[in-house]
Amino acid sequence: xxxxxxxxxxxxxxxxxxxxxxxxxxxxxxxxxxxxxxxxxxxxxxxxxxxxxxxxxxxxxxxxxxxxxxxxxxxxxxxxxxxxxxxxxxxxxxxxxxxxxxxxxxxxxxxxx
Amino acid sequence: xxxxxxxxxxxxxxxxxxxxxxxxxxxxxxxxxxxxxxxxxxxxxxxxxxxxxxxxxxxxxxxxxxxxxxxxxxxxxxxxxxxxxxxxxxxxxxxxxxxxxxxxxxxxxx
Numbered sequence: 528x529x530x531x532x533x534x535x536x537x538x539x540x541x542x543x544x545x546x547x548x549x550x551x552x553x554x555x556x557x558x559x560x561x562x563x564x565x566x567x568x569x570x571x572x573x574x575x576x577x578x579x580x581x582x583x584x585x586x587x588x589x590x591x592x593x594x595x596x597x598x599x600x601x602x603x604x605x606x607x608x609x610x611x612x613x614x615x616x617x618x619x620x621x622x623x624x625x626x627x628x629x630x631x632x633x634x635x636x637x638x639x640x
Numbered sequence: 641x642x643x644x645x646x647x648x649x650x651x652x653x654x655x656x657x658x659x660x661x662x663x664x665x666x667x668x669x670x671x672x673x674x675x676x677x678x679x680x681x682x683x684x685x686x687x688x689x690x691x692x693x694x695x696x697x698x699x700x701x702x703x704x705x706x707x708x709x710x711x712x713x714x715x716x717x718x719x720x721x722x723x724x725x726x727x728x729x730x731x732x733x734x735x736x737x738x739x740x741x742x743x744x745x746x747x748x749x750x
Binding site: 531562564617628629631633 | 674676681682684685689737739740741742
């Protein structure tokens with residue numbers, strides 16, 4: 528069965544622009560969570576969506592937003608990009624319930640110049 | 641979610657068992673212990689998880705102490721491809737929300 532797919536794999540944007548990243552979860556998984564990974568801060572939780580609703584949110588500014596569609600695909604958007612937003616953005620797909628596995632995509636590498 | 645503590649780095653000889661410790665002394669009753677690894681900034685790869693019993697799969701074994709305050713991930717025959725950062729995570733009611741610590745950088749040497 529297909530894994531978690533993130534597109535695009537690489538992106539270069541200019542400061543002030545906005546960007547949209549996409550994550551297609553494993554078939555049947557309804558939970559998608561997003562993470563930002565930088566050398567200085569490590570892997571940090573952004574937010575989680577379940578059945579089109581944001582269920583958990585990390586400690587990031589409002590410039591970071593997301594949504595989930597009825598087919599469980601999720602997008603995250605970053606507006607007014609800053610140099611510090613350069614990072615690897617990862618999503619994880621999971622079925623619901625305690626004790627289930629979560630599987631990560633390969634990530635989108637965003638560079639802000 | 642409970643925090644975890646791991647050594648920053650460990651070395652292991654190729655072909656030997658790699659034993660990676662993790663402390664999670666504040667773990668609560670329904671929280672599971674998960675292990676992931678990340679190679680060269682790829683997406684983290686799921687390895688194994690458990691609640692209280694020891695677990696084994698094709699990749700590794702997970703040994704959880706009786707009081708559940710610590711665990712050990714065992715890679716029975718480490719290869720060079722097992723060189724990675726290994727993350728021990730406690731996950732509970734927040735489902736698909738992981739708090740990653742700094743992990744352990746495992747260096748497998750020939």
